[in-house]
Amino acid sequence: QIPRPTIERLPLYLRCLTRLANSGVEVVSSEELGNLLAITSVQIRKDLAYFGEFGRRGVGYDVPALLAQVSQILGVNRSRKLVLVGVGHLGQALANYDGFREHGFNISAIFDADPSKIGLTIVGQRVLPAHRIGEIVPQMGAEMAIIAVPAHAAQKVTDALVQGGIKAIWNFAPVRLIVPDHVEVRQENMIVGMLALSYYLAQRER
Amino acid sequence: QIPRPTIERLPLYLRCLTRLANSGVEVVSSEELGNLLAITSVQIRKDLAYFGEFGRRGVGYDVPALLAQVSQILGVNRSRKLVLVGVGHLGQALANYDGFREHGFNISAIFDADPSKIGLTIVGQRVLPAHRIGEIVPQMGAEMAIIAVPAHAAQKVTDALVQGGIKAIWNFAPVRLIVPDHVEVRQENMIVGMLALSYYLAQRER
Ligand SMILES: NC(=O)c1ccc[n+]([C@@H]2O[C@H](COP(=O)([O-])OP(=O)(O)OC[C@H]3O[C@@H](n4cnc5c(N)ncnc54)[C@H](O)[C@@H]3O)[C@@H](O)[C@H]2O)c1
Ligand SMILES: NC(=O)c1ccc[n+]([C@@H]2O[C@H](COP(=O)([O-])OP(=O)(O)OC[C@H]3O[C@@H](n4cnc5c(N)ncnc54)[C@H](O)[C@@H]3O)[C@@H](O)[C@H]2O)c1
Known part of the structure; x- marks a missing residue:
């Protein structure tokens, strides 16, 4: 079982390695990676060791090879179809965010319950x-969905998505979703970021 | 030095304790809290121990007292003025999010560089x-800011905010901000959530 903090750092390694590869860097040491990411080199070596033997002592990591490995571990070595449910303020922001497309996550269907939104065209x-x-998602073969609906609607939407074959859900609604074991849910609590920042401010005021 | 994962769990304790207090619960054990939050009771006791002696062995925690303590630790025992810079897709979603107001974070000024947005009224x-x-922020006495501008504009906006007295910045732009030591920056990487979810999907496919 790989620790969640390690998994959450993998995207940071991916981004950094992508930038290095794009600028033609062939080899990088864990110290150099650490400086770029403000993470200790010991932590980097420990994280990567969970996934296999990479790099050679004293030489460093082969950038293209490690990038390919990390991409595969994260499942971004192929493109994925995304379903977005709810295009209110947050849904619209997420639909328009280029960061997802850049990593191969393409919004392939958008759903909403508001008649004034149905039929609009958003990002094509x-x-x-x-x-x-329930009818459309199985035909698409999509596996990932983002939920950006109000809390009261989230569980019903989830049930329809799971029935349609969705296996991974990123939930922005402030409610705990009940799903079968084979479905992974990532609960986003945006207030956590604000409160963590407030904590540091309150600490400095003491 | 309190571990970051502990700090990130405090908002979850705050929310849970608030709900318990609102439904009139006087005492709660670490086991009960653990069940509600899907966190082990050992972890809860360890987290809270960083901040002092709470609860009595065998009896549990006094809900109103613990709620007051956690609120103070997170600095939410008083309201805070927020500055939002950038009201594009993401900025508009954040401005309209009730979750911040509910915890005493009030957006007190909104800035943008787009002439077609300047003069609009958003959440009052x-x-x-x-x-x-640089002129308005010092007059407000605000200490926290959210940055939702494109990457190329983020550093310049940061410099103006820091000069205006801002001490804590939540940055959504994908660029590392350079700030003096007295300023805390929380870097939000929304792609991390998508990639972490993709990791679990890729694991299940093995
Ligand atoms: N705005 C933010 O920055 C933010 C931050 C964190 C969390 N959230 C959460 O994300 C969710 C969306 O927030 P928002 O600000 O975009 O709200 P919003 O009200 O602007 O948008 C919600 C959208 O969901 C649609 N909807 C409602 N019921 C539906 C259903 N049964 N099926 C499909 N669509 C349905 C609505 O028509 C609307 O378009 C909320 O749960 C909110 O708490 C928002
Ligand atoms: N949309 C998302 O879901 C999302 C997710 C993660 C990160 N981000 C990041 O957040 C930022 C905003 O994203 P967006 O989708 O809202 O983009 P956007 O282009 O819709 O909005 C950017 C806003 O910033 C304003 N702006 C530009 N330069 C400025 C300056 N110098 N001072 C003040 N305002 C300025 C623009 O006028 C515009 O209103 C980007 O850096 C993006 O990468 C967005």
């Missing part, structure tokens, strides 16, 4: 009525 | 031109 997708999730 | 605030940050 016509907004579809939420009651058709 | 007229959007102000970004070049006035």
Whole structure:
């Protein structure tokens, strides 16, 4: 079982290695990676050791090879279809965010329950009525979904997505979703960021 | 030095204790808290021990007292003024999010550089031109800011905010900000959530 903090650092290694590869760097040491990421070189070696033997002592890591390994571990070595449910303020922001597309995550269907939104075109997708999730999602073969609906609607939307074959859900609604074991849910608590920042401010004021 | 994962769990304790207090619960054990939060009771006791002696062995925690303590630790026992810079897709979503107001974080000024946005009213605030940050922010006495501008503009906006007295910045732009030691920056990498989810999907496919 790999610790969650290690998994959360993998995307940072991916981004850093991608930048190094794009600027033609062939080899990088864990110390150099550490300086770029403000993470200790010991932590980097420990994280990567969970996944296999990379790099040679005294020489460092082969950048293209390590990049390919980390991409595979993160499952970004192929493109993935995303379903977005809810295009209110947050849904619109997420739909327009280029960062997902850059990593091969393409929003392939957008659903909402608001008649004034259904039929609009957002990032090239016509907004579809939420009651058709069960019919359309299985046809797409999508596996990942983002939920950006109000808390009261989130569980019902989840049930329809899971029935349609979705296996991984990123939930922004402030409610704990009940899903079968084979479905992974990432609960996003955006207030956590604000409160963590407030903690540091309160500490400095003491 | 308190570990970052502990700090990131405090907001979850705050929310849970708030719900318990609102439903009239007087005492709660670490086991009960653990069940509600899907965190082990050992972890809860360890986290809280960093901040002092709470609860009595065999009896549990006094909910209103612990709630007051955690609120103070997180600095939410008083309201705070927030500055938002950038009201594009993400900025608008953040401005409209009730979760911040509920914890006493009030958006007290909004800035943007786009002439078509300046002068609009968003959540009761007229959007102000970004070049006035240095003049207006010191008058407000605000200490926290959210940055939702493109990467190329983020450092310049940061410099103006820091000069204006801002001490804590939540940065959504994908660029590392350079700030003096007295300023705390929380870097938000929203792609991390997507990639962590993708990791679990890739693992299940093995
Ligand atoms: N705005 C933020 O920055 C932010 C931050 C953190 C969390 N959240 C959470 O994300 C969710 C969305 O927030 P928002 O600000 O975009 O809200 P919003 O009200 O602007 O948007 C919600 C959207 O969901 C749609 N919807 C409602 N019921 C639906 C259903 N059954 N099926 C499909 N679509 C449905 C609505 O029509 C609307 O378009 C909320 O749960 C909120 O608490 C928002
Ligand atoms: N949209 C998302 O879900 C998302 C997710 C993660 C990160 N981000 C990041 O957040 C930032 C904002 O994203 P967005 O989707 O809202 O982009 P956007 O282009 O819709 O909005 C950017 C806003 O910043 C304003 N701006 C530009 N230069 C400025 C300056 N010098 N001073 C003040 N305002 C200025 C623009 O006028 C615009 O209103 C970007 O850096 C993006 O990479 C966005």
